[in-house]
Amino acid sequence: MNTHSSHSSARQGSLRRTDLILPAIVESFHKLDPRIMWRNPVMFVVEIVTILTTILLIRDLLTHAPQPGFAIQINLWLWFTLLFANFAEAIAEGRGKAQADSLRRTRTETRARRLLANDMGAYTRLGLYQQIPAPELQPGDVVLVEAGDFVPSDGEVIDGIASVDESAITGESAPVIRESGGDRSAVTGGTRVLSDWIIVRITAAQGSTFLDRMIALVEGAQRQKTPNEIALTILLAGMTLIFIFAVATIPSFAAYAGGHISVLILVALFVTLIPTTIGGLLSAIGIAGMDRLIRFNVLAMSGRAVEAAGDVDTLLLDKTGTITIGDRQAADFIPVPGIMARELADTAQLASLADETPEGRSIVVLAKERFDIRGREMHALDAHFVPFTAQTRMSGVDIGTRQIRKGAVDSVLATVPPGPAERALRDIAETVARGGGTPLAVVDGGRLLGVVHLKDVVKGGIRERFAELRRMGIRTVMITGDNPLTAAAIAAESGVDDFLAQATPEAKLTLIRREQADGKLVAMCGDGTNDAPALAQADVGVAMNTGTMAAREAGNMVDLDSDPTKLIEIVGIGKQLLMTRGALTTFSIANDVAKYFAIIPAMFIGFYPQLGALNIMHLVTPQSAILSAIIFNALIIVALIPLALRGVHYRPVGAEALLRRNLLVYGLGGLVAPFVGIKLIDMLVTSFGLV
């Protein structure tokens, strides 16, 4: 969880804490509305009993009952309990709201140039257009966007190429290229064209654009309880009911023993026993989980997706860019028999001089390293560059009549007649491929020289990451278009658990379905249109922001940085979300033991003085004991807000080790902490003479 990119932390910094706290305090009072409280059963029950005791307090004050100080203080702390819980939720929401506001500011009331189709039914840059306000655009409309214009709505580039500033959405200041066709054709409303022009077919209706959805998401407007949150709420509601039975029966038990216990004390006991800590922080934890993803520059379309991420069993990772660094590097020059390696290197270097691709540059570098062949000036040689095309699948230089080419083995061999050199080269090429490399044949005017061994470079540290994932119980599968030989070699080198070679979109989809049939949850990321079915099928589908609109629609998360390795962190964030809930629930329930020891002796000591023996904390008076317990109960909510927002520390170790650690910290800690806390508060309360 250490790869936060610089701009995301910058954005986080812009939301200063003080800016959030004041609105959150105001919001805490708004949230006292029972119609809002109702969503949280534990706190709703607290509100009901608090209102009840307040009414009783008012009655007592009106009738001038003696010594109202204690009742006033208990009432005050009951209300604080509610406000603190609301505050936790408000502050979690506040971060999203502030982000949404900054997004809204970037959404300007642009005017769109809606193109009219010409006689041929086509749209051209020079065609007629109407100026209309952007909100009037319908899906299917075609607009022209030129340098300096904002893209009026989400759409697909159907003509032209332009550099686009997407910083409003991604926070990334470097412009990106958007062009028609291919996987970089999606444009997003609210981004700005910096140079050139594009013709865009609008795909999203107003109100459901990417920006709209993003605002809604960060604001939590569409927040629905996730399945796991619902289950936990049921558990908490059940516990609350159990304690209703436990507390509601006490007056009758006390009556049998000849005692009487006031409603105020019963309410105090009840509120401290029910799981208010987790009840108060539950929604804040959920919101903060989504928010952590957003600050990580990943947009989850639903909380459900975040939860699913924590459960992922199988991770499908694209080889290129995730497991290997995107580019292959030249690793060796292997000449055919009769050719010196130096000559091969020299020729390959010539062919690559003007080749600005990373592969080309790596050949130049390798030639210098191995044979100290220096760079040469292209025009000094009177050479001109022959670029790579998809048809020829070769590139090279022409120096006078001398034609030097390097390229795919099959394409190069097609240009020369069969012979011993050709057979030798084929053998070399196969050996290279079997070792996980890509062979690049070099030919100098019909004379085969040999093969440049291009190697996929496995990213540093990826092996350790996979080992980490294995400890977490996650199986990794590498997806690659390479042949099985190459794929197997890279899989072995990178330490990935399995691989899918020569992957077609259908093969990917089949793999996902097969895993899911075994009950496994699958996560993958993708960017191209042909990834869309697999993204939709996967339980967690992370679409790259640079990808096509289809891919972005199909996935349930969008990675604004378009960094496929993030999938690993997303899983961690999902797990962290559940762990935070579990840890605080455990803590909350474990707290009850100490609270019983504080309140039971205080409550019954009036008619059974023997029970004073249970006052093992030696709290000064019954009143101070009850007040301390209720103060502790309220303050612990505030104290745990940072933990709820940050999430508990997650380390990728096995389940057993993780549970042992969390049980120790939050179970045992939850048992001990209130004994210390209540005792301290009791000392403070009595030294200030509050009771």
Next chain:
Amino acid sequence: MSVTGWTTILVFFLTIVVLARPVGGVLTRVLAGERTLPSRILGPLERAFYRLSGVNPDEEQSWSQYALAVLAFKLVCFVAVYLILRLQAHLPLNPAGQAAVAPDLAYNTAISFLTNTNWQSYAGETTMSHLSQMLALTVQNFVSAAAGIAVAAAVIRGFTRREVGTIGNFWADLTRLTLYVLLPACLVLALFFVWQGVPQSLSGVVDATTLEGAHQTIALGPVASQEAIKMLGTNGGGFFNTNSAHPFENPDALTNFVQMVCIFALGAGLTNMFGRMVGNERQGWAIFAAMSVLFMVGAGILYWSESHANPAFAALGVDPIQGNMEGKEVRFGIVGSALFAAVTTDASCGAVNAMHESFLPLGGMVPLVNMMLGEIIFGGVGSGLYGFILFAIIAVFMAGLMVGRTPEYLGKKIEARELKMTMLAVLCLPLVMLGFTALAVVVSPGTSALSAAGPHGFSEALYAYTSAAANNGSAFSGLTANPFWNVTLGIGMMIGRFFVIVPVLAIAGAMAVKKNVPTTSGTFPTDGGLFIGLVTGVILIVGGLTFLPALALGPIVEHLSMLRGIFS
């Protein structure tokens, strides 16, 4: 405390450890419909039952059909038992000429026996005819035990099945368990008891004149046959009023030991059956271990407590070395009584060989707490296991969250629906135990039945409803049941049985249709020490914390008073 005492406890426990596996094997085979030795002999009988009742044993039921079958069967049982008790004066086999059982008592007794509680608001030898004992009560002892095991089996099937809607056939489970497990085992046990001197006779009372010339009426009856199933089926309803303290029910130390072993035998075997059915016996042993921890702690405290003399007696000059012998049989001694009390309340047996009311306060609190936890320490046959599974579900839910995965147990995801049913079942126990106690201690028909005042009287009331809701059936004694108690205890027993059975079957149904999630190293293992510790903690905190205020006002305050020499 003595070495002999601790050795007895240890030997008893080791016997249970040794028995668990073979018993589990038999149960598994019988419930799977496989051929066993008894089925080769009694097979025609089983098939005859099916033909007569039109049941197809291979036709599986959905959870709701299964639950409906259980409820329908129980309704028929209720009507039958009620009618026999009401009409016993006009029916045969009534040598002692017992009159008809009063309506509220007949209702209470019928509910009590069909829910496997065997709370007895009557003295058997002065209330029931032989026919009532044999046809009404003993038959219920068999079928209520079989029904409990059947439900447990259905619940386990829910976990083992993948994407199917059915969890077995209740009628087949009931028939097979009765014919092939309970009947043969009880036959052997009854013979053993007869050998040890337990009467098995259809004659009525025997008149005797003692050496001092006093006239004595000695009740007889078919005791041995009822004794066997009373223990094995964790029923606990004695033939005589004093239950297993009576020399005709429990003549000597050997029968005492065998009776305790019988109480745990099926419950322990069921944990092993659980492991076998889910395909990993370690899963069963983990449950066994968690139950053992709770058993050992309870039995240890009880033995420790009763080994000490009541300070009030010691002050009167009674030799404290005897321990607290009040209300105990000399032939069993401290350990034989303390261990029996722990065992009978761990399992929902409810047979007693000593008066729990006469235990020291903390000693008397152990049986109370055992029952409050829901009778899941080996527990009632079947009910102990499915009750334990409820706590296991809560434990794995918490554990799952804490390791960052959607919680799962045995490869099944625990989601909102299962948790809802779990909480429903867990909730009903404190509702009955605390709710009815709260009522009984403030209304006069309730308090008038209590024999003691102050905290001890409170404990009597709390014990009664706890025993009823947990389907234990033991009494703190001292309570003189009247119609108020008979009616409320009857309601408590029904809630404690059926408000658990229906939700657990619903859980089984929900589990059966789910996919199996493969186990990975990210899955929390439920067969290790951590699970055992966690589930024990959950049982104590979720099951126990609720009762702390009530316990404080009963045994705890009594204990503190005793220490300070305050006697109310």
